[in-house]
Amino acid sequence: xxxxxxxxxxxxxxxxxxxxxxxxxxxxxxxxxxxxxxxxxxxxxxxxxxxxxxxxxxxxxxxxxxxxxxxxxxxxxxxxxxxxxxxxxxxxxxxxxxxxxxxxxxxxxxxxxxxxxxxxxxxxxxxxxxxxxxxxxxxxxxxxxxxxxxxxxxxxxxxxxxxxxxxxxxxxxxxxxxxxxxxxxxxxxxxxxxxxxxxxxxxxxxxxxxxxxxxxxxxxxxxxxxxxxxxxxxxxxxxxxxxxxxxxxxxxxxxxxxxxxxxxxxxxxxxxxxxxxxxxxxxxxxxxxxxxxxxxxxxxxxxxxxxxxxxxxxxxxxxxxxxxxxxxxxxxxxxxxxxxxxxxxxxxxx
Ligand SMILES: *Cc1c(COP(=O)(O)O)cnc(C)c1O
Numbered sequence: 001x002x003x004x005x006x007x008x009x010x011x012x013x014x015x016x017x018x019x020x021x022x023x024x025x026x027x028x029x030x031x032x033x034x035x036x037x038x039x040x041x042x043x044x045x046x047x048x049x050x051x052x053x054x055x056x057x058x059x060x061x062x063x064x065x066x067x068x069x070x071x072x073x074x075x076x077x078x079x080x081x082x083x084x085x086x087x088x089x090x091x092x093x094x095x096x097x098x099x100x101x102x103x104x105x106x107x108x109x110x111x112x113x114x115x116x117x118x119x120x121x122x123x124x125x126x127x128x129x130x131x132x133x134x135x136x137x138x139x140x141x142x143x144x145x146x147x148x149x150x151x152x153x154x155x156x157x158x159x160x161x162x163x164x165x166x167x168x169x170x171x172x173x174x175x176x177x178x179x180x181x182x183x184x185x186x187x188x189x190x191x192x193x194x195x196x197x198x199x200x201x202x203x204x205x206x207x208x209x210x211x212x213x214x215x216x217x218x219x220x221x222x223x224x225x226x227x228x229x230x231x232x233x234x235x236x237x238x239x240x241x242x243x244x245x246x247x248x249x250x251x252x253x254x255x256x257x258x259x260x261x262x263x264x265x266x267x268x269x270x271x272x273x274x275x276x277x278x279x280x281x282x283x284x285x286x287x288x289x290x291x292x293x294x295x296x297x298x299x300x301x302x303x304x305x306x307x308x309x310x311x312x313x314x315x316x317x318x319x320x321x322x323x324x325x326x327x328x329x330x331x332x333x334x335x336x337x338x339x340x341x342x343x344x345x346x347x348x349x350x
Contacts, residue, residue, distance in 0.1 A: 081220030158289030183291035185211030
């Protein structure tokens, strides 16, 4: 019989032993009172940012907890998803010993973060439909496999990972499953946030960089059991989300109607681009996408990439990724940018 899941068995021993840094702003948190703050060696002259930011991100935490219908203790904020993912590596993977599994073609940061942390990244290719090969994954799992990264909708392919496959991985794997939902707000499929209670080994990551339109402020989020979030909070730099980011995020995420209408406009433009691409003769395949981009197979990706550069349009050539030979990735822009891209594609194909 398998032992019941206990996150303490996965925490790196050095992390289990340590105590978190206690900042001045952690020790006194009663911000509502009019107090004189002489505890953090800050410059006292007010310019809007002379004080350290809230290390607990209280206002933002409350708003996101309400929006996502989650406990505040189930949320971790970071300096982009990239920091959140790095914290997951550092909390659970022993350098030079442990390994993780990622499923290319996928987001490049899992591999980079594995290298940075001296963790072996076992790559198990997605199948021809860009779905996980469950048996191949579990052939690669051993006692030192701590994390499996799933990206849904996947970057750069754009597809959703089948729910049954994700569920099977969550059920069979004794380590942590990270589902990167950077593009979930564009997708028709539901988020895995609703399943956090059901799977104690699930971590869902999201970001304000894509649908929310705030790539510049760097705000990433991890959602998981309180026990997992507690471990991550222990090693998080106390002031990892700066004051300007917290203010801007709090201000912007309440504009639900604006965010929704921007998402709808992007989805409309995706349909328009999709239809236009059907008539471009050098386009061989358009992969179905649940994200804000389209992956397209062409006759000669390097040539078409250069031709678009000549026309002042920068896209991404994804041809170096496995299963993505001769593919280009088009991010969906404004209606005007979309039309510029369509016009350029038509001129090139003439
Ligand atoms: C863009 C993207 C992110 C976002 O990362 P941030 O650091 O939050 O900007 C995360 N995961 C995937 C798969 C992405 O494509």
